[in-house]
Amino acid sequence: MERSMEVLVTGAGGFIGHHLVSRLVQGGYRVRGVDIKEPEYGATAAQEFEILDLRRFENCLIATRGVDEVYNLAANMGGIGFIETNKGEIVRDNTMINMNTIEAARINGVKRFLYTSSACIYPGYLQKNTDVIPLKEEDAYPAEAEDGYGWEKLYMERTCRHYREDFGLDTRVVRFHNIYGPFGTYDGGREKSPAAICRKVALAEDGGEIEVWGDGHQTRSYCYIDDCVEGLYRLMHSSYHQPLNLGTDQLVSINELVKIVSDIAGKTLRQVHDLTKPQGVRGRNSDNNRLRQVLGWEPSTPLGDGLRVTYDWIHAELRKSGRRTLGEVRDGIEVLPNETKLELARRAASV
Numbered sequence: 001m002e003r004s005m006e007v008l009v010t011g012a013g014g015f016i017g018h019h020l021v022s023r024l025v026q027g028g029y030r031v032r033g034v035d036i037k038e039p040e041y042g043a044t045a046a047q048e049f050e051i052l053d054l055r056r057f058e059n060c061l062i063a064t065r066g067v068d069e070v071y072n073l074a075a076n077m078g079g080i081g082f083i084e085t086n087k088g089e090i091v092r093d094n095t096m097i098n099m100n101t102i103e104a105a106r107i108n109g110v111k112r113f114l115y116t117s118s119a120c121i122y123p124g125y126l127q128k129n130t131d132v133i134p135l136k137e138e139d140a141y142p143a144e145a146e147d148g149y150g151w152e153k154l155y156m157e158r159t160c161r162h163y164r165e166d167f168g169l170d171t172r173v174v175r176f177h178n179i180y181g182p183f184g185t186y187d188g189g190r191e192k193s194p195a196a197i198c199r200k201v202a203l204a205e206d207g208g209e210i211e212v213w214g215d216g217h218q219t220r221s222y223c224y225i226d227d228c229v230e231g232l233y234r235l236m237h238s239s240y241h242q243p244l245n246l247g248t249d250q251l252v253s254i255n256e257l258v259k260i261v262s263d264i265a266g267k268t269l270r271q272v273h274d275l276t277k278p279q280g281v282r283g284r285n286s287d288n289n290r291l292r293q294v295l296g297w298e299p300s301t302p303l304g305d306g307l308r309v310t311y312d313w314i315h316a317e318l319r320k321s322g323r324r325t326l327g328e329v330r331d332g333i334e335v336l337p338n339e340t341k342l343e344l345a346r347r348a349a350s351v
Helices: 015-026 057-063 087-107 149-167 193-203 225-236 254-265 289-295 303-320 341-349
Strands: 006-010 030-035 048-051 069-072 112-118 170-176 209-213 244-246 270-274 328-330 333-335
Touching: 006 015, 015 030, 015 225, 057 087, 069 087, 069 225, 087 112, 087 149, 112 149, 112 225, 149 170, 170 225, 193 209, 193 254, 193 303, 209 254, 225 244, 225 289, 244 289, 254 303
Parallel strands: 006 030, 006 069, 030 048, 069 112, 112 170, 170 244, 209 270
Antiparallel strands: 328 333
8 A cells, every 4th residue: 555645844833834734634634743842722633743942953954854845944033023123033033944944955855945035025016016927937036035034935945945955855845925814923023914803803893993004005816725735735746946926916005905804804993004104115926927827727715705704713713712892782782793684683682
């Protein structure tokens, strides 16, 4: 009987890694998950899960033993507020994790290595306007990456190229564009904008206000987690070696994002903009032409659909933790997310 493909997912305790492990196990792979922590919001599907600090080279040798493929997602990262105020820590930790993991993979004879980079590698001079031209993969140079986090990502992209050319390690590089969805950080300072907005809307009273960082006109594109892990799987099993965007090309402003989430919650909210808070580049969008050419596929989950699932999950988590979420109130009864008229009537009758 032919053995199952052995796959390592680093960062398996994190948001994307947790989802990716489930996708791979469902596909028949034997998965070893490694992280400095276990998944926060549910048990891992990995057949093996090891707690290892990948900043230590000996731990990377342990992690990569006997595996055919490595999905390298491990990183010290967070939303814009975190990455703009922890540059030294991010560069130190991620450089050690990345270099140790790829070298251990080479020593242990790993066949294929996928590195997860970021749209933060793109030059700031191309992202100064809200109505931004979608970023093509070749736009990374001349380089002017986001300070700290973006530069260490770009450096590791080059490292993958050199390991492929000089050592024969078959590498893949993907550039994420704002991945969101359930089972991700939504509080505490490391959350990204979709999760932060879902939390703020869930905690706000209908007719009240929420804080928005910046003027709200800054623009982004967002990719739902299911599309993200499908894209990772397809790229790993393609023959493409160069960096590839993974995101959607639907550009929205932060103000528009707030409006979509508010509508999902059934609330009318006033936005209060804090111009002193970090807001990143003015505009960033993914050019998906090469993604379509290489994979014959692209993300397809509508933003509203993905945000509805994300909002409902965050709303439920807030309630579970004892925090008071404030939904739309009709006739003295709070309407829960996605509740039908019949379900509301039944609950009202029991009050």
